[in-house]
Amino acid sequence: MKGILARALPALRATWLLLAILSCGGARAEQQGPADWRIEFEAVCVKTDLAMTLSSEELGDLVARCDRLAERIGAEEEIVRKVFLKRLQSCRALFVFVLESRRAAPVGGGAPAPAQQSPSATQQHGSDAAGPQGPPAPEGSPAP
Amino acid sequence: MPHQAGPVTRRAIPVALLLLLSPAGASGSFSFPEPPPPEEYGNLLINRASAAGGVKPVSFSHWIHRQKHTCRVCHFELQFNFEANTTEITEDANRAGMFCGACHDGKQLFGHQKPEDCDRCHNGDLRRGAERFAPLWRLPEERYGNRIDWNAALAEGKIAPANKLTIDPSGEIGFSSTILLETVWPMVPNATFPHGKHTKWLDCNDCHPNLFNIKKKFTVGLRMGSIIERQYCGVCHGTVAFPLTDCGRCHPDMGKIPIYPEPASR
Numbered sequence: 001m002k003g004i005l006a007r008a009l010p011a012l013r014a015t016w017l018l019l020a021i022l023s024c025g026g027a028r029a030e031q032q033g034p035a036d037w038r039i040e041f042e043a044v045c046v047k048t049d050l051a052m053t054l055s056s057e058e059l060g061d062l063v064a065r066c067d068r069l070a071e072r073i074g075a076e077e078e079i080v081r082k083v084f085l086k087r088l089q090s091c092r093a094l095f096v097f098v099l100e101s102r103r104a105a106p107v108g109g110g111a112p113a114p115a116q117q118s119p120s121a122t123q124q125h126g127s128d129a130a131g132p133q134g135p136p137a138p139e140g141s142p143a144p
Numbered sequence: 145m146p147h148q149a150g151p152v153t154r155r156a157i158p159v160a161l162l163l164l165l166s167p168a169g170a171s172g173s174f175s176f177p178e179p180p181p182p183e184e185y186g187n188l189l190i191n192r193a194s195a196a197g198g199v200k201p202v203s204f205s206h207w208i209h210r211q212k213h214t215c216r217v218c219h220f221e222l223q224f225n226f227e228a229n230t231t232e233i234t235e236d237a238n239r240a241g242m243f244c245g246a247c248h249d250g251k252q253l254f255g256h257q258k259p260e261d262c263d264r265c266h267n268g269d270l271r272r273g274a275e276r277f278a279p280l281w282r283l284p285e286e287r288y289g290n291r292i293d294w295n296a297a298l299a300e301g302k303i304a305p306a307n308k309l310t311i312d313p314s315g316e317i318g319f320s321s322t323i324l325l326e327t328v329w330p331m332v333p334n335a336t337f338p339h340g341k342h343t344k345w346l347d348c349n350d351c352h353p354n355l356f357n358i359k360k361k362f363t364v365g366l367r368m369g370s371i372i373e374r375q376y377c378g379v380c381h382g383t384v385a386f387p388l389t390d391c392g393r394c395h396p397d398m399g400k401i402p403i404y405p406e407p408a409s410r
Contacts, residue, residue, distance in 0.1 A: 042312075046312060046313065048347050048348055048349040049348055049349075051349075052319040052348070053319075079237050079240050079242060083223055083237065083243075086223055087220075087223045090223075090349055091349060093354070094348060094349040094352055094353060096353075097353035097357065
């Protein structure tokens with residue numbers, strides 16, 4: 001009996017070691033999963049305050065990253081999913097907004113342009129702010 | 145027989161027209177809400193589900209929190225909607241580190257662990273914490289709202305609110321243009337909008353594209369009546385940021401017109 005145990009011991013040890021490594025790796029993978037998307041989430045959403053300075057290509061890339069992230073966050077538990085998906089959608093909406101604004105009015109002061117390209121735009125007139133032809137408020141609006 | 149105006153009426157017509165067209169007349173057409181005392185300005189009760197759940201509504205004071213954090217932290221990073229009672233704040237979410245629980249976790253600040261702490265938020269008292277307001281008189285003075293010029297306090301370094309929890313802003317927001325908004329009513333001076341003063345507190349994403357969407361070259365419905373109804377600028381101005389009675393802050397040429405009684409020096 002002792003002989004059998006002595007022969008089996010190295011194999012048992014090796015199996016235990018292998019299982020331990022695998023379980024540690026699994027746990028690490030579990031810990032890394034959420035951290036991964038969170039890091040990417042923050043890397044994407046941090047760009048909202050710079051959206052005006054980014055090129056259209058960069059904005060397009062951010063929108064694509066938002067879409068990929070949405071899938072990953074969608075697999076998270078309910079509370080995380082609700083909060084972070086909403087925040088992500090909000091970030092994405094800004095990137096799309098800046099992109100579309102640029103496409104809508106590529107010339108003139110109406111569209112948000114990268115700040116570096118319009119350093120003199122410290123004082124825009126209402127007509128500029130609203131686009132070359134349009135008033136800042138819709139026709140017939142009584143104020144402000 | 146057509147009605148003929150008498151001498152009194154004839155005199156009254158131009159006066160009435162002048163009043164109507166003047167800034168005073170224009171703003172007199174609107175009814176601004178009665179301002180609360182400075183220590184209550186920006187306070188609110190959150191009662192989305194509290195009362196239904198058998199607990200008192202949560203009292204929240206903006207002036208307590210904005211000394212420590214910019215608006216961006218809560219209204220961008222933590223995703224509190226601007227409109228009270230529309231954010232799905234739950235105890236579970238708080239305990240999981242979302243919303244209030246991002247700071248009120250029992251480690252950084254009191255949290256949900258001790259029963260005696262419940263009343264610190266769930267008290268239903270709009271004046272909660274009023275006794276902590278007096279030290280704020282050291283901050284630069286403003287005429288309305290909290291009677292504190294928060295922008296000046298920030299610029300002078302008298303407060304140093306954190307601008308992030310986890311999402312570190314990339315840097316100085318690269319857009320600080322001041323926009324001139326031409327008014328439609330005659331004799332109502334134009335308004336200005338300084339991006340720079342707002343980006344010190346907010347993220348672009350707080351206002352764009354939900355509140356202000358210039359995609360169609362103008363923001364549909366941007367008018368004083370809408371603002372008073374807490375849309376557009378009125379989402380903050382009138383509830384937390386300086387109130388709409390402070391006309392001259394947005395309409396600089398109205399600054400000296402005494403439409404509202406100047407409040408006594410504090």
